[in-house]
Amino acid sequence: MSLRLVFMGTPDFAVPTLAALVEAEHRIEAVYTRAPRPAGRGMAERKTPVHQAAELFGLPVLTPCSLKDGDAQETFRAHKADAAVVVAYGLLLPKPVLDAPRDGCFNLHASLLPRWRGAAPINRAIMAGDGQTxxxxxxxxxxxxxxxxxxxxxxxxxxDETAGELHDRLSRLGAPLMARAMRRLEDGELEAEPQPEDGVVYAQKLTNEETAVDWTRPARDVHNQIRGLSPFPGAWCSLDLGKGPERLKLIRTSLESAGGEPGTLLDGDGRVACGEGAVRLVTVQRAGKGPMAFGDFARGARLQPGARFL
Structure with a gap:
């Protein structure tokens, strides 16, 4: 026995779940993902990671721009799915689509609901200093x-975990969990409990205004901001290397107990003073360059203790 499923997902995060459902021998009637988009220097159209994985598995792929029109909804109903599995799809599912599968639509969400509902749960959990997710x-x-x-x-x-690292861990964690859920659904044993009204927190979309580092904040807040935005979109600061301010992307840091004038480089090991405590810059990235160890950057830029990060 197996379920007739529709899978709906787009980024790398969703690929392990698709693979787990294929391995469990469910019948994937269709894979829905976002349409290919121009990318790279040549602006050639690039298929999403889920699209590429589905083709490797020999699964039919659909890339509608919307599910709001009647034709798209009729196509979805025609799959006669027992359930739909949704992982970071990126399109709104209107009620006719939610109601189409016999047993409903099931989403893998990267937080412990009801905390961090919304678009950026992984980043927000780290930026808030959460100990668990x-x-x-x-x-x-x-x-x-x-x-x-x-x-x-x-x-x-x-x-010191970054959003990128936690993203990958949760992706691997969620895949077998969804496979277990579908097995229980098939056996008629899957039960769901309403979310409590207490503890609801929304994970708003990240904005450009949140990416600039304010060195007057406590070191723990700065550290959480940097790792919560790493590798994308990335926290940054400015540094004058003799040709005017240059933006420096901050990839990895650690917390330190040193102190000083906020934004001041305290030593050759990359310690920068914050409003309270300090962070040590471990990995940074100059515009147009790849990530590099701070020590390599400092030697190349001839950076000395006392330099000011803005």
Whole structure:
């Protein structure tokens, strides 16, 4: 026995879940993903990671720009799916689509709901200094991540872990959890509990205004900002290397107990003073360059203690 599924996802985060469902031998009737977009220097159209994975598995792929029109909804209903699995798809699912599968639509969300509903749960958890997060399997409704939760898996957030690293861990954690949920659904044993009203926090989209580092803030806040935005979109500061201010992207840091005038480079090891405490710059990136160890950057830029980061 196996379920008839529609899979809906777009980025790398969703690929392990698709692979887990294929491995579990469910019948994937169709894979929905975002349409190819121009990318790279040649601006050639690039298929999404889910699109590429689906083709490797020999699965049919659909890339509608919207699911709001009647034709798209009729096409979706025609799959006669038992359930739809949704992982970072990127398009709104209107009620006719949510209601089409026999057993509903199930979303893998990268937080412990109801905390961090919304667009950027991984980044927001780190930036807020959360000690734990996880993944949740939610039966979708018309609200923003408000559906009943069937399964969760909890993990500790490591002290220096970046959003990119946590993203990859949660992606790997969520895939077998979704496979387990679908197995329970097939056996008629999947139960979902409504989310509590207490503890709701929204993970708003990241904005450009949040990426500039303010060295007058406590070191822990600066450290969480940097790792919560790493590798994308990336926190940054400015540094004058003799030709005017240059933007420096900050990829990896650690917390230090040193202190001084906020924004001042304290030593050759990359310690920079904050409003309270200091952070050590471990990995940085100059405009147009790849990431590099701070020591290599400092030697190339002839940076000396006392330099000011703006």
């Amino acid at each position: 996880g993944v949740a399997i939610m039966k979708m409704d018309e609200g923003l991540d408000t559906g009943a939760v069937a399964l969760t898996e909890r993990v500790d957030i490591r002290p």
